[in-house]
Amino acid sequence: MIKESILINGIEYQFETKGNKTELVYDIELTDSKNDDLVNIGIPSILVVTRNSGEILFILECSEGESFEILSASSLYERKIQWFEPLADNYRKLLYVNNKDYVKAAYxxxxxxxxxxxxxxxxxxxxxxxxxxxxxxxxxxxxxxxxxxxxxxxxxxxxxxxxxxxxxxxxxxxxxxxxxxxxxxxxxxxxxxxxxxxxxxxxxxxxxxxxxxxxxxxxxxxxxxxxxxxxxxxxxxxxxxxxxxxxxxxxxxxxxxxxxxxxxxxx
Known part of the structure; x- marks a missing residue:
């Protein structure tokens, strides 16, 4: 299992990768069963781009109308989404690049x-x-x-x-x-x-x-x-x-x- 703590727009998010799958994880403290206070969980508006084996490669900002999604680089490519030419079609802002050695083989x-x-x-x-x-x-x-x-x-x-x-x-x-x-x-x-x-x-x-x-x-x-x-x-x-x-x-x-x-x- 790979655990990642990633800072996006000033907020730290936790991710876990196992079994070729990555998930956004929230740690919630258990309270008294009589406590019915609501817990607000903020889901970031980001596209988490992974290898086919699940490891996070980089993260993009969603465009208007999009919502949080974890997808493979090949799926992103099929959608013709890019992050390197702001004036060209299908641009999304690059928010994070995983520079750890274990993902370098993807490139x-x-x-x-x-x-x-x-x-x-x-x-x-x-x-x-x-x-x-x-x-x-x-x-x-x-x-x-x-x-x-x-x-x-x-x-x-x-x-x-x-x-x-x-x-x-x-x-x-x-x-x-x-x-x-x-x-x-x-x-x-x-x-x-x-x-x-x-x-x-x-x-x-x-x-x-x-x-x-x-x-x-x-x-x-x-x-x-x-x-x-x-x-x-x-x-x-x-x-x-x-x-x-x-x-x-x-x-x-x-x-x-x-x-x-x-x-x-x-x-």
């Missing part, structure tokens, strides 16, 4: 520099198709099939983070944020048939989903991390060459959510 562990290093590899656009060599959420040196990644102690859906290598690589190829957005919209489904259909119909992915926000995260980062200079070669042909300069822009800026100004301007 693939990374730093933002790891994500950046993966993004530096020059890949063709087709490499980012579903299960291609650039499909970060699938490949062994990426999330390796884990639906959750822990980056510098913060959990993320792996398929959200996987948009960043695509965005950075595509920006370095096209050097234009709007072009990255267009390519991302065309290949949103990760396969050629859907991409061809998008090109024919002109129906691009313009939803307010976390995927599009992370594509923008990657391209905004790339715009500041990489600059380009046209330099003379001293030859008749080609007379000039385009040189890429990598700046000292901090890779941890990848952790910053999209602001309202950025959303309104680019999405």
């Amino acid at each position: 693939k562990l990374f730093t933002w520099n790891d994500i950046y290093e993966f993004s530096l590899i020059d890949r063709s656009s087709v490499a980012y198709r579903t299960r291609g060599s650039g499909d970060w959420k699938y490949v062994a040196d990426g999330a390796n099939g884990y639906i959750l990644s822990l980056i510098d102690g913060v959990p993320y859906w792996s398929d959200a983070v996987g948009q960043i290598p695509f965005a950075i690589d595509t920006y370095r190829l096209l050097r234009n944020k709007n072009s990255v957005k267009f390519v991302g919209g065309v290949f949103a489904e990760g396969n050629f048939s859907a991409a061809i259909k998008s090109l024919i119909t002109g129906e691009l992915d313009k939803t307010n989903s976390w995927d599009n926000y992370f594509v923008l995260r990657g391209s905004l980062f790339a715009e500041k991390k990489f600059t380009y200079k046209v330099l003379p070669t001293g030859k008749d042909y080609p007379k000039n060459s385009l040189n890429e300069v990598i700046t000292n822009y901090d890779v941890n800026n990848l952790s910053k959510p999209i602001t309202k100004i950025e959303r309104d301007k680019y999405l």
Whole structure:
């Protein structure tokens, strides 16, 4: 049995995990049988996210109309709930992350520099198709099939983070944020048939989903991390060459959510 005492919004709650199940527990003092005083039990408005084996991973704040619930990470993923882009759809505020070692196996562990290093590899656009060599959420040196990644102690859906290598690589190829957005919209489904259909119909992915926000995260980062200079070669042909300069822009800026100004301007 695992017992957890977790502080949420200034109130301490007790949880017990046993038999692959977690429960919210209240200790109530027994009194004289003639004492009929009511005991008020406050149920917090939170979503307690667990492993399939029951251990608590993290806790989110309920949105309007929701009530206390304990659910697995896979169930949360199916509902498309997220906690890392406040302006995107289905956002819930992250209230608590369990940083104990016994839950680390639920995640693939990374730093933002790891994500950046993966993004530096020059890949063709087709490499980012579903299960291609650039499909970060699938490949062994990426999330390796884990639906959750822990980056510098913060959990993320792996398929959200996987948009960043695509965005950075595509920006370095096209050097234009709007072009990255267009390519991302065309290949949103990760396969050629859907991409061809998008090109024919002109129906691009313009939803307010976390995927599009992370594509923008990657391209905004790339715009500041990489600059380009046209330099003379001293030859008749080609007379000039385009040189890429990598700046000292901090890779941890990848952790910053999209602001309202950025959303309104680019999405």
